[in-house]
Amino acid sequence: MSTLAAVWSWLTTAANWSGENGVWHRLEQHVVLTFACLVLSALIALPVALTLGHLGRGGALAVNLANVGRAVPTFAVLVLLLLTPLGRYGQWPTIIALVLFAIPPLLTNAYVGMREVDQNVVRAARGMGMTGLQLVRRVEVPLAFPLVLTGIRIAAVQLVATATLAALVGGGGLGRIITAGFNLASTPQVVAGAVLVAVFALLMEAAFELVQRRAPGWVRGQAR
Template sequence: MNYFRDGLVWLNDPLNWTNPGGLFDRLQEHLVITFWAVLIGCAIGLPLGIWLGHRGRGGGVVITVANLTRAVPTLALLTILPLTPIGFGKLPVILALAVFAVPPLLANAYTGLRSVDPETKDAAIGMGLSGGQLLRRVELPLAVPYLASGLRTAAVQVVATATLATFVNGGGLGQIITAGFGLGINVGGNQIVAGGIAVVLLALLVEAVFAGVERLVTPRPLRTVRRRRVARPVTST
């Protein structure tokens, strides 16, 4: 059997989209989970990263938090939280995914604030700007591309990882895949492939949308500077 071809046929059946528990319902659940997880991650990671970057301290804290959260297995956290008073459902999934959204948001916010040219900050302070004004008028506008990049990375990671929500009755596109496994590979193989294709396409769409947003919020001079930094060869000392 050509499971990939059969998966595309399954996706082209309108009933698989409109039936209760079909792709439309699961896609909506997936997007809701992703939205709230990324929002909570932003509420934690961005303020902390901006504050540490503005103070010029806490680089070790940022690295430690990022490494600790990445070291925790996703599936382990998803299975532990439902065993707490939180219970099963979407809430433990959202909280678990928010943990994995924090590292890129925190790291990019910190990097963005620390990447501001010290001479630019000295000039702003020389003009009489206070610490808060320096942050709002100089550092944050120049760090916007980094903040957008962190948001883009977090959103794509959460979209991909939210597929595991099905293991704790959290809904999402993963339900399509597990339902296919429940039917057996010979009967539900097309549904398994269709669910995987749907997740991949959604992740690529989110990547493309946030890449466009990142480009829009990055001023043209900063785009040139960032391209030069990326193109510059790294030499060992």
């Protein structure tokens, strides 16, 4: 019980929220890192996935990438990149590691979404005289959108988690509150940091849940 009280008092102390090491600053770093990497990985993965899905090629690659990636520890990649010459360029090793791990879920889900589009609809669209590009933009992408969104959701929640690990290699973000707590041997600070990280991750998941529930039918994939 005393730990809970100590955690509560850490969280309600104004001094812990302001300044360079304060919660607000760390939260801002975490949000910026997460979204920058999400945009970057989507810009890389989605065009590739939509093209491969439209052409029906490279399915084995798109599906197996996620499974191969699972065996590689995120922490190891973060440290390996830090020790390469890239390590001298501030945040870049962290950003590269985060983007690398966010690509597989985006790629796999978008690819599967494109491949699962009803082939009768595709044939009908072709019969109406649609060109390849029209087919992608007006038929395949709208129908694949629910799974594309699922990929973005998985990548976003995973990025929140990976961005926390960035603190272990000297990056910013909420994870720093936890690592600083370990260095100070302050259990209340460690737990308070963990609570903040967990709440942030769950809020991210909840936000996507809300979007997927409240959005129009074609976003939710109700039509199928």
